[in-house]
Structure formats: structure tokens, C-alpha cells
Amino acid sequence: MGSAHENLHSERGPLRGEHPGRSRDPVIKVVDLAWLEFEKTDLDRAETFALDFGFAVARRTRDALYLRGTLPGTHCLVIRKGPGSRFVGPAFLAATPGDLSRLARATGSDVRELGDPGGGRVVELRDPSGFPVRVVHGVAELPPMSGQRPVPMNVGDARPRINATQRPAREPARVQRLGHVVLETRWFERALGWYLDTLGMIVSDFLFLDGQRDRGPTMAFVRCDRGGVPADHHTLAMHLGPGVGYVHSAYQVADLDAVAAGGEYLAGRGYRRVWGIGRHIQGSQIFDYWRDPDRLMVEHFADGDLFDCTVEPGWAPMSAGGLAQWGPPVTRDFLGTNPSPELLRTVFTALREDNEIDAARLLGLMKAMRA
Template sequence: MSSPWIEGLRSVALEVPDLAQAESFYTETWRLEVAARGNGALCLRGSGSDAFLLALHQGGGVPRIRHVTLRARSAEALAAVAAQVEPGGGRILSPVQPLDEEAGGTGFGFRDPHGRIFQVVHGDARREPSASTRDRPLRLTHVVLNSHAVDETQAFLSKVLGFTLADRTVAIAFMNCNSDHHTLAVGVSDNDALNHIAFLMPDGDAVMRGGGRMKDAGFPIQWGPGRHGPGNNLFNYFIDPFGVVIEYTAEVEQVDERYRPRGPEDWKWPPGRVDQWGISPPPGPTLKEAQRRVLFVPS
């Protein structure tokens, strides 16, 4: 169950109203590190090998998402994806070219038929993983994007990026490109906003310690602790200071060609439950509203 072209998720770029406040939150509380800064932008890395996980840009009064960055398996794979975009119904925003950003490499940008913006890169810089990973995000594990037309979005991700369907519930299509159960997921919605960004923690203890740290800093758990059905991952969901939904997760299910996708009939919970454990109440209106508020910048 792997894409022939896409290796995985590298980073997400956001616009935020206050870059200094964002730096304080994402370094002191969320526990990322500054990788680079300048020209109204800030790159933040985790403890893994990616040069950065978040690129934060000074924006206006509301947060917006600039793009989701995926890493291609090779230069040939990068070219293959670029060649698929327009036949698949998307639009190239920038051609394949050397990238002037912290991680360098070669890449291009495109917009899908509903306005979501992606960047695909190859040859970007890696770094030695940190010796200290305790309670710190390692990397991004998935991004969930809303869609008013889930079947169309699923078809586009399959045709252009080579993603396959891992599982489908009544609310989400989980899309796979590597050994992680899902890397992109498409949420049923009436808009095409960012739903949430998931950060992989070293283990379940780190997910819980992170939840306590966030609570102490005035950011309560919005949903969790729990264990999802599709993906089998542990989770705690939060809302950052600007309204972006972020998740600490761990123990993401690892899959291969033997995994068989299941549908909505296979993912039904007993009354009152929305995850395997049933400890925490379902997501409330505050989280649900935040999950449809952060829109892509116009392209």
C-alpha cells in the first residue's frame, strides 16, 4: 500500500496573526525547535530527520494554510507527479525548480480542483535526529483536509499522487502512501479547509505528558485521550492560540500490501463511543468549528 511517487509528508506552511506568539507557543509548549527565521517567516523542526515540520509566516487577522509539502521518492517521481496534475484537474502554480527555502531541494507547487495547495519536493536537506526525543514531536504523521466532495478529492489524490484508500468511515477517507496507515485523510464537510495537523510523538507516555503540559499552559485537551479505529493510533487534540487544530499522536498502525481497506459498515462504535476506548466524550462544538475555520490562501 505505497505510492510509487510520494515518500511521505514533510511539512505544513501556515499564516498566523502573530509570529512572535507562534514562536513562543510552538517552542515552549508544543516543543518544536527553531530551524530558521527571516523575512517574516519561521521554520520549526521536530526531533526527527526532517529539516522542519512547520513553516509559519506572518499573516493577517486569521490563520490560513499556505500549502502541504509532500516528499517525492525520486527526481523521476517528482516529474511524474508534475505531469499528472493538469490531466487530473489541478493547476500548476510553480514549475519544477530549485527551491529557495530552509531545506532546499527541487520542487513545484500545484492547486487541486477545490483550491487546496500542495508542494512536492525532492532532494531536500535532512539532519541527524536529535539524541533527546522525550516528550517532543518526531515528525508529522498526517494531515486531514476537509472536502465538500470527498469522492472527487479521493480520486484526485489517487490519480495525481498515487495514494490508495486505507479505510473509509462515514466521516473520513484515509489515504495511504507509505507504511503509516494514512498520511493524508479527507474529511466530509461543507468546505475545503484544514481539519487538523498530527504530530507523531515517541510513545503513548509522550502523548499523555504533552496533554498535561498543554493543559498547564492553558490549552485544554479538546478531544482525548483515546485510540482511533482506522490507524489504531493514540490521540489528544488541541487548538493552538490562533485556532489551528493540532494533534499529538503515537503508535500509528503500520501497514503493507496485505492490509485490506474497510468501509463505514466495518467502523461502527457502540452508542456513546467515537473511539476504541470510550473514555473521553465526543468532540465538542468548539473543536468542530475550529476544524472548518482555517482555509487555504487564494492561489
């Protein structure tokens, strides 16, 4: 089994009896991540950052901001005015209207009309971590917009650029689409099972703690199962931790030049880089992470892996040093290990509750983040 992963996406596959990474009989199979929903106290400030980061405004109302990328599809972010700044939850795309009906019957929910721009219908659920999860169908597709083209590269004997220079503009990287969202949960095994069994998602890669592989994985990179049609290496990633909440979300841009020039633009506007530029191992994306004005983390990425349903999960040890093939050392800000009273309260709460965090798991996570 291990040879199937050599030089592919992990140095090893599962051991006998380990998690298969997919459900035998899921209720439905979602086909993509439609959008993410947030609340913000200041929509004007949120719009300013969105434009600097490279989104386009699909629609703005008194109480909501709808953001999109340049590729055709639904809006990719909904930001509603609220009393605080927080992540609300994800919305996934169902393949057919029948899938919504089947999902509603299986979960004891209703199919109702969406009241947002674009229309469509929705089933509203809640995952085991407490995140509201919407599954939608029939939302009107936005037409494509003009965007940045990947710059032509002279590589080896392939040299298409003749009598022409490279001068990428220092401007916002034009977001093409939403790629993925990463969540932290104290109920990792239960939450993972829910997404596999209910939404039909499948695991691309598992990470486990050193010396604790027999206790199961502590992180999963999860993709949509489109059969023979390739999907992003991960549409959702989840990891076990003392907290429960949003970690970051990622948005595709044209290429490395768009990532780099867009980053220079953000730095010039006074925003703070979290970590980057580098290339990940699981997923292979070129990445660059930033904080928005409310300290929520967002990522520009380019050149991510695409897998069809035939690729089995890879298994690898979890470590801070195993997050990138190249790039600067990972930061404490990215890992969420900056010491603070809030972090200590979160840890104490997790250890007191009935969840999947215990002293051994917590020490293993701390060791992994130093490795």
C-alpha cells in the first residue's frame, strides 16, 4: 500500500485497520465549497480589506457584503453586519435538487428557499463541533470577470517569451475563487465522521502525532468526491486542538507572481503577513498568509494539487517543520501558539470537558508544534 504513495503526496499509506478516509454509504456527495459566512462590525472596513486582498464586490446592501472571485460561480464570501467579528460557517454545493431532499430526510431537516442574492434552496445543518453548515443548490452562477493571466515563463528549452520583459504590477492579487477552509475542533473524530458520512467527502491526507498513531489521526485534509473528475486536494481541513473555531480560509490566485506582487501590495497597505511565501507539502500549494483588520487569517494560494476519487489517503507525522517544502520558518502566529491568557483558558476548558483532548494528546500537539 505504501508504494502507491511514494513520490505522490505522502511517503506512506495506512496501516492495516486504520481509518479508510471515506464512508461506505454517504447520504450525499457535495461537489464543492460554495461560500463562507462571516460577521463583521464594520462593513466599510471589511470591504476595503476585501478589495486590497483581491476580491470583487458582487453586491453590497446595508447589512451584508457579497464578495466574489473572477471565475464563474457563486459569490465566495458573505459578510453580514453583526455585534462582533467572527466566522459563522461554510456553505457547500449539492449536485442535484434530489440531494437536498435526501439530505433533509436523513437529517430531519427542511429544504427551504434561500433569501440571499442568487436565490436557490438550502438545507441547514450543524456539525458535531457546533458549526452551522449549509448545503445549497440552484444558486444563480455569476459570470466570469477579467482577471490576471499567469505570466509566461522561460523554462529550460521551453522559452515562449521572446523580445518581451516581465513586469508584474504591484497590485492586488485578483482572487479567482474560494479554495478551502481550515477548522479546529475538540471533537475531531466525530466531526470528521460527520463530513464523510453526511456530505460524502473523502480524505486526501491524514496527520498523526508522534508515538500516538495507534490512537488515530489528529488532522485530515478532506476533498469533495467527484468520482473521476479531479477536485482540490482539500476543500476542508480539520485538526484536533483545545479550541473550536476558524483557523483560516484560502483563495486561489493566478500564479507565484500574483502571490508575491499581491503580498507586496498588502504590505504596502499596512497589513500584517502571518507566514509566507512558501510551498506546502500536503496539497503542494504556493502559499502566503495574512491577517485582516479583525485578525482573521486568510491565504492567497496558487498551484494546488488535484485528486480524483482513486487516490487513497496518505499518512504522515504531524509537525511544524512538515508544513512546507520550502519557505521561511513557520511562525507562532500561524501555529496559534503565542502564549496568552485566552490560550490558557482554552486549554483548561478543553481538559475539563468531555472531548477528545486529554493530557497525552495535548502534550503530543505541543511537541508537534515545536518539531
